[in-house]
Amino acid sequence: MATRTQAQIEVWGTIVYLEIWSNTVDELRLKEGIAEVEHFYREVDEVFSTYKENSVISRLRRIEISIEDCPPDVIEVWNLCAYARELTEGSFDPWCVEGGFDPSGYVKGWAADRGIGILQAHGAEHIQINAAGDLALAGGLVDGKPWSIGIRHPEEAHTVVKVFEITDGAIATSGTYERGAHIRDPHTGMIAIGARSASVVGPDGGLADALATALVVSGKDGAAWFLKPELLEYQCWVIERHSDSAWGFDPRSIG
Amino acid sequence: MKRGLLIATGTIGGLGVVFAITPPQFGGGTLGGGTLGGGTLGSSTGALSSGTTASASPITSTTPTPIASSTPTHSSAGTTPVPKSTKKSATKKATPKATPKKTKTTGTGTKATGSTPTPVASSAAPTPTKATSSGSFTGSAVSTRYGTVQVQITVTNGKITAARGVQMPARDFRSQQISQQAEVYLVQETLAANSANIQGVGGASYTSQGWQQSLASAVAQAGL
Numbered sequence: 384m385a386t387r388t389q390a391q392i393e394v395w396g397t398i399v400y401l402e403i404w405s406n407t408v409d410e411l412r413l414k415e416g417i418a419e420v421e422h423f424y425r426e427v428d429e430v431f432s433t434y435k436e437n438s439v440i441s442r443l444r445r446i447e448i449s450i451e452d453c454p455p456d457v458i459e460v461w462n463l464c465a466y467a468r469e470l471t472e473g474s475f476d477p478w479c480v481e482g483g484f485d486p487s488g489y490v491k492g493w494a495a496d497r498g499i500g501i502l503q504a505h506g507a508e509h510i511q512i513n514a515a516g517d518l519a520l521a522g523g524l525v526d527g528k529p530w531s532i533g534i535r536h537p538e539e540a541h542t543v544v545k546v547f548e549i550t551d552g553a554i555a556t557s558g559t560y561e562r563g564a565h566i567r568d569p570h571t572g573m574i575a576i577g578a579r580s581a582s583v584v585g586p587d588g589g590l591a592d593a594l595a596t597a598l599v600v601s602g603k604d605g606a607a608w609f610l611k612p613e614l615l616e617y618q619c620w621v622i623e624r625h626s627d628s629a630w631g632f633d634p635r636s637i638g
Numbered sequence: 639m640k641r642g643l644l645i646a647t648g649t650i651g652g653l654g655v656v657f658a659i660t661p662p663q664f665g666g667g668t669l670g671g672g673t674l675g676g677g678t679l680g681s682s683t684g685a686l687s688s689g690t691t692a693s694a695s696p697i698t699s700t701t702p703t704p705i706a707s708s709t710p711t712h713s714s715a716g717t718t719p720v721p722k723s724t725k726k727s728a729t730k731k732a733t734p735k736a737t738p739k740k741t742k743t744t745g746t747g748t749k750a751t752g753s754t755p756t757p758v759a760s761s762a763a764p765t766p767t768k769a770t771s772s773g774s775f776t777g778s779a780v781s782t783r784y785g786t787v788q789v790q791i792t793v794t795n796g797k798i799t800a801a802r803g804v805q806m807p808a809r810d811f812r813s814q815q816i817s818q819q820a821e822v823y824l825v826q827e828t829l830a831a832n833s834a835n836i837q838g839v840g841g842a843s844y845t846s847q848g849w850q851q852s853l854a855s856a857v858a859q860a861g862l
Binding site: 402511513516517520524530531534535543546555556 | 836837838839840841
């Protein structure tokens with residue numbers, strides 16, 4: 384019989400929820416994995432938090448250090464952010480933020496992915512990591528079915544407006560509702576007006592996170608990004624800003 | 639580009655993926671049932687069936703030439719992206735591993751103790767001790783930095799079918815945000831507890847210690 388292990392990690396000013404099912408690995412081993420994930424997430428907080436004065440990112444923002452001096456994870460995220468900026472034609476641009484480089488729009492999804500890797504290394508087979516609304520998933524459910532993940536309505540917290548079925552991959556959502564209107568259009572410097580909420584499903588959590596943020600900036604103009612060969616495995620679902628309607632695009636649907 | 643957009647728009651129209659957002663409410667009784675999967679939700683087209691997590695793309699080949707036209711408002715010239723090889727830096731990492739002292743960053747922080755994850759292992763088939771308990775149960779009122787939190791759950795045949803905050807902090811805008819987000823988190827928990835046909839909720843979630851405490855006492859009252 385499969386064992387379910389759950390955990391909550393209070394970190395990054397929010398909660399990360401982990402759910403692991405395993406047919407083979409014992410609970411102790413899974414808990415070791417969870418402990419390692421927690422350790423990693425606390426480290427991510429210490430390194431990437433823009434709220435912590437002494438974090439690497441804060442020091443980078445103050446130009447006390449340069450990117451060459453940063454730990455490998457920061458350099459990795461820096462490069463991945465650059466890649467995401469390129470794919471979104473500048474609509475995701477963590478360099479174009481008041482106060483300097485702010486990869487917050489990438490790190491949550493990226494860290495969720497890394498958590499999956501850590502747990503898999505400890506023998507976990509079926510994993511859900513919900514990093515405050517951005518999810519990374521692996522292995523589907525114990526019975527072989529995919530995880531069913533609901534997307535909440537931007538204003539009505541208890542209402543699920545869409546369900547995605549995901550076996551392995553990530554789903555990230557950005558919107559103007561999370562922490563007020565916190566997404567800015569890098570092109571104009573104004574508050575983003577492209578969409579009220581955007582969700583992206585794809586293999587890489589960090590990139591999905593960045594794409595979702597970029598879609599809130601660009602709205603329907605962003606649909607074209609998903610025709611790029613690099614994004615063939617990604618799909619989006621976007622709630623319009625002014626009407627209670629949504630649109631979605633899955634490049635695989637056009638063969 | 640324009641053609642791509644046309645294709646995109648055409649496909650969207652053709653698929654009929656434009657939904658009116660009139661989804662099911664998490665009202666009493668519907669949560670544990672099957673209403674979430676079908677009905678007004680539209681078809682779920684996830685289809686991410688096999689791919690493995692990690693086909694991000696070769697970072698090494700990335701040359702993030704600061705796209706001049708699209709980034710007119712660089713706030714600090716010193717931080718234009720310069721791709722660095724991870725390998726190179728690994729050798730000279732001056733890793734300022736920030737303060738080992740763990741300062742808790744939770745927005746609610748009623749407790750100062752370093753929060754540890756609370757792994758709860760349970761067997762696959764959760765068997766509520768009182769499968770027959772039904773009714774409304776109101777948890778204790780818990781005061782937090784943002785105000786008082788009190789949770790009421792509705793239980794039908796031993797399952798939580800609805801949960802709402804009877805008292806939620808709403809002193810200011812920020813608190814309201816947190817209130818909303820806290821409720822989302824509960825949905826996740828409630829759904830998991832009921833083995834409903836959604837295993838997770840995306841979109842933003844936040845929880846407060848107060849919410850959890852009040853919920854726990856409501857659950858205890860319900861004998862679940």
